[in-house]
Amino acid sequence: MSIQRVQSKQAKTDALLADADLQAFVPDTRSFSEQTVRNMLDRYGMIYVKPVKGTFGKGVIRVEKSAGGAKPYFFQSGERKYRFDSFDRMYGKLLAVKRNRAYLAQQGIHLLKYNNRRFDLRVMVQKNPANKWETTGMIGRLSHPRKIVTNYHSGGTPLPVEKLLAPTLASEQINELQANLREHGVKVAATLERKFPRLKEIGVDIALDEQLKPWILEVNTLPDVFLFRKLPNQSTFRRMFAYAVAYGRYSTRNRKRKA
Numbered sequence: 176m177s178i179q180r181v182q183s184k185q186a187k188t189d190a191l192l193a194d195a196d197l198q199a200f201v202p203d204t205r206s207f208s209e210q211t212v213r214n215m216l217d218r219y220g221m222i223y224v225k226p227v228k229g230t231f232g233k234g235v236i237r238v239e240k241s242a243g244g245a246k247p248y249f250f251q252s253g254e255r256k257y258r259f260d261s262f263d264r265m266y267g268k269l270l271a272v273k274r275n276r277a278y279l280a281q282q283g284i285h286l287l288k289y290n291n292r293r294f295d296l297r298v299m300v301q302k303n304p305a306n307k308w309e310t311t312g313m314i315g316r317l318s319h320p321r322k323i324v325t326n327y328h329s330g331g332t333p334l335p336v337e338k339l340l341a342p343t344l345a346s347e348q349i350n351e352l353q354a355n356l357r358e359h360g361v362k363v364a365a366t367l368e369r370k371f372p373r374l375k376e377i378g379v380d381i382a383l384d385e386q387l388k389p390w391i392l393e394v395n396t397l398p399d400v401f402l403f404r405k406l407p408n409q410s411t412f413r414r415m416f417a418y419a420v421a422y423g424r425y426s427t428r429n430r431k432r433k434a
Contacts, residue, residue, distance in 0.1 A: 178424055179373035181396045182228045184279055190370040191391060197366060200359070200391050207278035209266055216240040216248075216262075221283030224269070226276050236272065237283070238265075254321045284382040284390045289339045293318045296336060298379040299398060300360040301418045308364040310357035311418060312403050312411040315339040333405040343387075356381060359389060367394065375422040376400075400425075 181187055188204045191197045205211045207224055215222045216238065226234040238250040246258040248265035252272050259265035286293040294317045303309040317332040317339065340349045360379050368374050378398025382390040400419055403412040419425045 178375045179371050181371050184227050187394045190367050194366045202282035202390055204279055204281045207280050211280050215280050219282050223281045223283055224278050227279055284384050287383045289317055294339050296381045298356055298360040298381055300364040301376045302422050303418055304421050308361045310360040311415045314403055333402055
């Protein structure tokens with residue numbers, strides 16, 4: 176049986192929202208339209224618009240509305256920044272930048288920062304050899320100084336979770352948070368499996384807001400195991416890779432791939 180990949184962010188979001196326990200951790204996510212963007216900016220002040228299908232953070236745009244000022248509307252795509260004096264001008268440019276692709280609008284979460292750079296966490300969950308879901312690792316992703324996304328392939332820096340959280344939490348608190356996120360990851364995987372029964376692995380992108388609440392930004396059903404080679408402790412990668420070989424994503428010769 177082949178490993179299932181689910182490309183649609185909307186389909187994965189809908190599956191998570193069907194579970195009452197997870198609804199509170201999923202940011203408000205809607206189909207992209209002029210009215211949606213206007214309403215969500217009025218409500219949240221900051222949103223992300225992202226392709227329904229896409230990887231590596233490509234095409235993600237951060238849109239903001241500030242209180243007052245001559246140009247209260249702003250968005251950033253890649254390293255390019257734009258400011259506007261009206262919603263209509265902003266929205267017209269937004270359409271040109273996103274081009275003719277299906278998009279979502281998602282409630283913006285103000286991420287925790289490390290050295291004044293935003294970061295999020297990738298939680299890796301896999302089917303173990305006993306065919307049970309297991310959280311096999313976590314890694315932090317520190318954004319590029321001039322970009323809005325944290326993805327490694329877009330210039331983000333992978334770092335140990337403990338290092339990113341050390342300025343904010345004591346070691347015992349970090350351990351407790353990680354234990355909660357491991358449980359969270361298994362819950363997300365089990366929930367998605369009910370809708371997509373051939374899943375064998377997921378990468379859950381978790382944002383921590385300034386109150387340390389975890390938010391499920393996105394779930395990747397073809398996550399990059401090799402990202403975890405960037406961690407000092409190679410045992411995490413070795414276990415992940417062994418599981419991936421067991422359920423058929425890789426053969427042992429793939430291990431020579433460069434990180």
